[in-house]
Amino acid sequence: MSRKNLPDFTRGPIIKTLVTLALPIVFANILQTAYQLIDTFWVGRLGAEAVAAVSMSFPIVFLMISLGGGLAIAGTILVSQYKGQGNLEKVDYVSAQTLLVMFVISLVVTGLGYGISEPVMQLMGAGPDVLPQATSYLQISFFGMIFIFGYFVFQSLMRGVGDVKTPMYIVLGTVILNLILDPLFIMGWGPVPAYGVTGAAIATVLTQGIATIIGTTMLFSGKYGIHLKIKNFKLDIPLIKKMIGLGLPASIEQSTRALGLAIMTFLVAGFGTISIAAYGIGGRVLSFIIIPTIGLSMATSTLVGQNMGAGKVDRAEQITKKSALISFITLTIIGAIIFFFAKELATAFIPGDPEVIASGSLFIQIMAFTFGFIGLQQSINGAFRGSGNVVASMILSIISLWVLQFPLAYILSKHTALGEMGIWWAFPASNVVAAIIALIWFLKGDWKHKKILQPENSKLTQKIITETIIEEG
Numbered sequence: 001m002s003r004k005n006l007p008d009f010t011r012g013p014i015i016k017t018l019v020t021l022a023l024p025i026v027f028a029n030i031l032q033t034a035y036q037l038i039d040t041f042w043v044g045r046l047g048a049e050a051v052a053a054v055s056m057s058f059p060i061v062f063l064m065i066s067l068g069g070g071l072a073i074a075g076t077i078l079v080s081q082y083k084g085q086g087n088l089e090k091v092d093y094v095s096a097q098t099l100l101v102m103f104v105i106s107l108v109v110t111g112l113g114y115g116i117s118e119p120v121m122q123l124m125g126a127g128p129d130v131l132p133q134a135t136s137y138l139q140i141s142f143f144g145m146i147f148i149f150g151y152f153v154f155q156s157l158m159r160g161v162g163d164v165k166t167p168m169y170i171v172l173g174t175v176i177l178n179l180i181l182d183p184l185f186i187m188g189w190g191p192v193p194a195y196g197v198t199g200a201a202i203a204t205v206l207t208q209g210i211a212t213i214i215g216t217t218m219l220f221s222g223k224y225g226i227h228l229k230i231k232n233f234k235l236d237i238p239l240i241k242k243m244i245g246l247g248l249p250a251s252i253e254q255s256t257r258a259l260g261l262a263i264m265t266f267l268v269a270g271f272g273t274i275s276i277a278a279y280g281i282g283g284r285v286l287s288f289i290i291i292p293t294i295g296l297s298m299a300t301s302t303l304v305g306q307n308m309g310a311g312k313v314d315r316a317e318q319i320t321k322k323s324a325l326i327s328f329i330t331l332t333i334i335g336a337i338i339f340f341f342a343k344e345l346a347t348a349f350i351p352g353d354p355e356v357i358a359s360g361s362l363f364i365q366i367m368a369f370t371f372g373f374i375g376l377q378q379s380i381n382g383a384f385r386g387s388g389n390v391v392a393s394m395i396l397s398i399i400s401l402w403v404l405q406f407p408l409a410y411i412l413s414k415h416t417a418l419g420e421m422g423i424w425w426a427f428p429a430s431n432v433v434a435a436i437i438a439l440i441w442f443l444k445g446d447w448k449h450k451k452i453l454q455p456e457n458s459k460l461t462q463k464i465i466t467e468t469i470i471e472e473g
Contacts, residue, residue, distance in 0.1 A: 006225050007162045009303050010084055010310040014322050018299055024164040025296030028155075031171045033291065035178055039200050042182045050197045053133035056126055061141045062111055068149050070251025071102055072156040074243040077388055079160030079226075080305025081453050095157045095219065097231035097239050101410030102153045106146040110460065113142030133197040140198055144205030147212045159302055161225040170214055174207040181206060215273055246452070249394035250385065260401040264423070267343075267409060271420040278359035279423070281349045285338065285364055286427075293375045294326050297382035304386030314446050320383035320442065327375030335371035338364060363424045370428040373435035380438040388452035392441060400434035 007015055043050050075098035082090040117138040118131070126134045155167045181203035188194030194201060219228040268279040300323040307316040338345065347358035375394065385395040405426050412422025441447075 006083070009162055009306045010312055010315065014303075014315075014319050015326070017303065018319065018323055018326065019160070021164055021302060022292075022295045024168040024300035025159070025298050026310070028151060028164070028168040028171045028293050029295060031168070031175050034289070035171075035175050038178055038182055039204070040174070042186045042344045043197060046186070046196055046231065048132060049129050049133060052130045053137055053197045054200065056121060056130065056134050057138040057141065060113075060138060062312050063259070064113060064142070064145065064238070065152075066254035066257070067251045068102065068105055068109060068145070069152055069254055070247035070249070071098065071105065071243060072149075072152040072247075073250040073385060073390070074098070074247035075153060076160040076301060077246055077305055077385060077390070077452070078243070079157055080162075080302050080386060081309030081388070083161050084306030084309030085453060086310075091225075092229060093232045093299040094235075094239070095180040095226045096228050097156065098243065099150070099153050099216070099219075099228070100233050100235065101240055102149045103146065106149040109149075110142050110145045113145065114139050117142065134271070136198040137201045140201035140205060144187055144201070144208055146201075146207040147205060150212035150216055151208055154212065154219065157219070157226055158215075159298060160305065162302060162306070163225050164299075166218070166224060167215070167313060170211050174211045177210065178203055189265050194202065195327045218254040232247075242452070246388065246390050248465065253394040253397045256398055257401060260406060262301075263406060264409065266421055267406070267413065268420065271413070273354050274359055275423075277350060277353070277356045278346075278363050279419075281346050281356070281360035282363035282367065282427075284349065285345060287368065289338075289371055290336065290374065290378075293331065293378045296323055296375070297378040300379050300382035301386035304383045307449075308387050309453060316383070316387065316449065320379060323382070324376045324379040324439075327379045328372040328374075331375040332369070332372030335368040338371075339368040342368070359420070362421070365423075366424045367427045367431075370431040373431040377431075377435045378440045380442045383442065384447055387447050388450045389447045391411060392447060396438050396441070399437060400430055404433055405430035 009021075039054070040051075043054050075094065078094045078098075079091050081095060082088075087118035118135045121131055121134045121138065137209045151170075158164065158167050170464075182200060183194055185195050185197075185199030185202045186197075216228075218224045219226050222228075265279070267274075268275050284391075300320060303319045303323075304316045305317065307313070342361040342364040343357060345364060346357045349360070381393045381396060384390070384396075391440050408429055409423040412425055414422075415422060416422055418425065445447070
């Protein structure tokens with residue numbers, strides 16, 4: 001997508017633009033889920049130890065990605081606002097600086113993570129039969145962080161200028177490639193030895209590496225909305241400080257969510273195997289439900305960012321309201337459908353176990369009618385991020401998980417007769433309350449006054465004023 005063909009999101013019908021922008025993001029997220037399912041399928045062929053090795057490594061990898069992903073979000077915010085302002089030189093400059101910073105961070109994460117992989121796996125309780133595989137998988141994953149972070153930046157920058165289709169096509173290519181490479185490196189074939197669990201990590205690093213090289217080449221070509229130039233890679237400390245100020249709250253938001261999932265799993269584990277399995281079923285259903293929500297939230301961030309950059313604050317507000325309404329209605333309808341087919345969904349995951357099916361379907365039904373509130377909160381979070389109010393988005397996420405969901409789950413499950421059902425009820429309760437808090441915060445309107453860019457014409461205006469004063473004496 002050339003610069004001339006870049007979409008202008010500061011005008012035109014809002015709902016059509018939201019849907020057009022969100023759909024490719026949703027599809028890309030679905031493809032990413034398929035990517036993980038392919039890994040799970042082939043690793044599952046190796047036995048319980050292999051699955052345990054990947055399962056123990058994943059939270060650490062996810063935590064590192066969450067911490068690094070914040071700066072990619074900072075790039076999206078700045079690029080979208082400069083795009084809305086019409087300052088394409090700044091779009092190119094910020095893009096180069098974002099890529100540079102993420103490259104440095106990925107090197108630090110790789111070096112640190114590679115060295116601590118084995119002690120971390122031991123700390124998490126990996127036994128002698130699992131430890132070597134888990135350590136190897138984690139070390140290879142850390143080695144590939146430079147590519148994982150690099151592609152995150154590419155996706156974020158392209159989303160900032162409004163091109164969501166190009167990253168989607170690249171993700172589709174990586175899924176197809178992973179489908180081929182996974183069995184090749186895990187099971188071995190011909191001259192390629194069977195690497196087992198390590199093979200899954202190798203396949204991931206290779207596919208992410210190819211995707212990052214393709215994406216970076218596109219950015220250097222200047223034919224896809226952003227033009228990376230060598231001169232823009234000189235370290236700009238003031239800009240990097242601004243990026244860290246925007247990115248750190250986003251990193252905290254994502255990493256606390258990752259830690260929260262682990263803590264909730266620990267709480268559920270106290271109620272036995274059936275509860276763990278039921279929680280796993282509900283969690284998978286919830287993860288699929290969140291996919292369209294995140295897509296619409298990201299689309300909202302881009303649209304709000306560009307309109308805030310263009311000074312169209314009222315349009316940014318209308319975008320958020322319509323996004324929240326679309327998300328609330330759509331997910332409420334989906335939730336109603338899921339409510340009536342909860343048993344069938346639970347049976348599809350674990351057939352032949354009536355106790356797990358009963359508990360899992362009950363968990364799904366308890367959550368179902370509050371899915372719309374998740375969508376509402378995510379749309380508002382997207383607006384806050386796009387406008388540069390990343391601290392507000394971070395606080396809302398922390399409130400939702402650490403102030404509402406986890407304490408409520410603990411109290412209801414440990415100090416009432418509900419037992420594990422107390423954990424199930426904590427989800428809808430926290431969804432509703434968090435959405436109401438987000439809505440009140442949004443309607444208060446403070447987010448509209450956040451300024452992260454200097455107006456494009458401010459220096460020119462000052463120069464004209466100065467020259468006029470001199471001429472007039």
